[in-house]
Amino acid sequence: MEMTKADFHKIRDNIKINTQAFIDGKFCEAEDGAKLETINPATGELITSFTHCGPADVDRAVKAARRVFNDGTWSRASPEYRKEILFKLAELVEQNNHELAVLESIDAGKTISDCLQETGSEAVNYFRWYAELADKTFGKVANTGEDALALIVKEPVGVVGAVVPWNFPFLMTVWKIASALAAGCSIVIKPAEQTPLSAIKLGELISEAGIPEGVVNILPGLGETAGQAIGLHNDIDVVTFTGSTEVGRMFMRYSGDSNLKGVGLELGGKSPFIVLDDADITDNLIEDAAMAAFWNGGQNCSANMRQIIAAPLVDEFLDKMTKRVAQFKLGDPLDPETTIGSMISSDHKNMVLDYINKGSSEGARLITGGDSDRTGSFIEPAIFDGVKNDMTIAREEIFGPVLGVMPVKSVEEALTVANDTVYGLHATVFTRDIDRAISMARRLPCGTVAINGFTEGDIKTPFGGYKQSGSLARENGTEALDQYLQTKTIWIATQPI
Numbered sequence: 001m002e003m004t005k006a007d008f009h010k011i012r013d014n015i016k017i018n019t020q021a022f023i024d025g026k027f028c029e030a031e032d033g034a035k036l037e038t039i040n041p042a043t044g045e046l047i048t049s050f051t052h053c054g055p056a057d058v059d060r061a062v063k064a065a066r067r068v069f070n071d072g073t074w075s076r077a078s079p080e081y082r083k084e085i086l087f088k089l090a091e092l093v094e095q096n097n098h099e100l101a102v103l104e105s106i107d108a109g110k111t112i113s114d115c116l117q118e119t120g121s122e123a124v125n126y127f128r129w130y131a132e133l134a135d136k137t138f139g140k141v142a143n144t145g146e147d148a149l150a151l152i153v154k155e156p157v158g159v160v161g162a163v164v165p166w167n168f169p170f171l172m173t174v175w176k177i178a179s180a181l182a183a184g185c186s187i188v189i190k191p192a193e194q195t196p197l198s199a200i201k202l203g204e205l206i207s208e209a210g211i212p213e214g215v216v217n218i219l220p221g222l223g224e225t226a227g228q229a230i231g232l233h234n235d236i237d238v239v240t241f242t243g244s245t246e247v248g249r250m251f252m253r254y255s256g257d258s259n260l261k262g263v264g265l266e267l268g269g270k271s272p273f274i275v276l277d278d279a280d281i282t283d284n285l286i287e288d289a290a291m292a293a294f295w296n297g298g299q300n301c302s303a304n305m306r307q308i309i310a311a312p313l314v315d316e317f318l319d320k321m322t323k324r325v326a327q328f329k330l331g332d333p334l335d336p337e338t339t340i341g342s343m344i345s346s347d348h349k350n351m352v353l354d355y356i357n358k359g360s361s362e363g364a365r366l367i368t369g370g371d372s373d374r375t376g377s378f379i380e381p382a383i384f385d386g387v388k389n390d391m392t393i394a395r396e397e398i399f400g401p402v403l404g405v406m407p408v409k410s411v412e413e414a415l416t417v418a419n420d421t422v423y424g425l426h427a428t429v430f431t432r433d434i435d436r437a438i439s440m441a442r443r444l445p446c447g448t449v450a451i452n453g454f455t456e457g458d459i460k461t462p463f464g465g466y467k468q469s470g471s472l473a474r475e476n477g478t479e480a481l482d483q484y485l486q487t488k489t490i491w492i493a494t495q496p497i
């Protein structure tokens with residue numbers, strides 16, 4: 001039976017929210033007893049206070065993670081054992097899907113339908129996929145003469161530090177944990193301060209699944225306290241960070257200022273959605289354009305916010321997009337009918353509204369949306385026409401529902417406009433000409449190029465950014481595992497008989 005808004009409200013009213021850090025297998029307070037508060041951005045109401053970890057807690061967690069890494073209970077356990085436990089964790093996440101989704105929705109203002117999809121389907125699949133990979137990775141044997149046997153083996157890198165953002169709080173946490181655990185690493189992870197609740201709940205399930213104490217440590221806290229302490233810790237071997245380009249830069253500095261730990265970065269974007277003049281403006285294209293811009297209220301790193309449209313198609317495109325966007329339903333995120341939730345906070349809402357004002361004052365034409373006359377941090381999806389690449393709304397990542405339509409006269413101009421950015425996370429191209437499609441894909445410097453449909457790929461395909469959208473690290477696919485493995489050569493001298 002379909003669940004209703006009343007069902008999700010009932011779950012919310014009965015949830016017993018865990019608010020503590022999870023360190024060395026136990027839930028605990030910060031050493032100095034510090035607390036932070038988390039607000040439901042859709043209502044402005046306080047949800048709860050929670051543990052605010054600082055450097056001393058990070059140090060405690062890293063010591064636990066190192067101890068268990070060195071004793072080998074997880075890092076040197078058989079891959080079949082790791083696989084079995086990760087399967088169990090997947091099952092527990094599936095069983096707790098409704099509670100996880102509701103926690104996520106009230107903490108982040110995300111729609112319950114998206115949360116259910118992310119916690120119940122994608123996260124579960126993620127744990128299963130990496131569980132399967134645990135016993136399916138192989139080393140290599142190099143060619144040698146008969147006087148040697150040269151093995152190239154992969155080993156878990158050690159203690160991983162992870163820092164994640166608020167836009168997909170549970171999924172980003174799972175992306176980091178599942179692949180690091182499959183590789184055999186221990187992990188110290190910090191959720192975003194706006195959205196700690198689903199990650200803390202995961203700690204309970206990790207414990208129940210039987211993952212040894214200290215292998216996973218979950219430390220809620222601020223970026224400038226817990227996040228910085230992770231970046232600067234001398235006994236963390238690799239940091240994996242998802243968030244803004246600005247903070248990504250800090251993690252590079254932290255590494256240089258400490259132990260030169262490896263740094264994997266998944267950062268911001270300002271991705272293009274290109275419609276060439278031979279494309280048909282079909283309902284599917286419009287649906288993809290609307291989702292590319294406004295899914296998760298535009299708070300998506302690979303949102304396609306510069307829609308670069310062949311000039312002869314712009315009127316038809318705008319007419320259809322405006323009608324489609326009018327169908328979005330803003331409102332209570334716990335209502336399954338709601339299709340756009342709130343912004344993450346009132347501060348963030350105000351920042352997005354400033355960008356909308358800037359768009360108008362710099363000469364772009366606001367076609368629809370941009371209002372925010374509701375309680376809570378809601379913004380009606382906005383579409384600007386006549387956006388030029390030197391305007392602020394074309395250059396900066398807004399991370400809100402503000403789409404800029406940019407008319408172009410040729411394929412070359414489309415490419416020039418698309419590539420005139422410091423980012424390189426994602427691009428979409430619509431064309432019926434296969435040669436144009438392939439050529440565009442080759443000439444767009446970004447981690448994912450989607451042709452004739454908006455998609456970020458799936459769990460099998462690596463995800464990450466070119467240019468200032470990331471480092472060489474990739475999430476998803478077998479590539480995600482590579483972030484947490486290092487390569488060793490074992491050269492054995494042999495005597496031919």
Ligand code: NAD
Nearest residue numbers: 164165166191192222223227228243244247266267268301
């Ligand atoms: P953010 O960079 O402000 O925060 C991300 C995390 O970094 C949070 O946990 C925060 O506490 C921590 N942090 C903040 N300041 C820090 C500091 N000085 N030292 C250490 N840690 C610090 O980003 P956000 O606003 O939470 O998320 C939005 C950004 O994330 C956008 O730029 C978006 O594009 C990006 N993002 C990228 C991907 C991707 O895979 N490429 C996915 C999701 C989000």
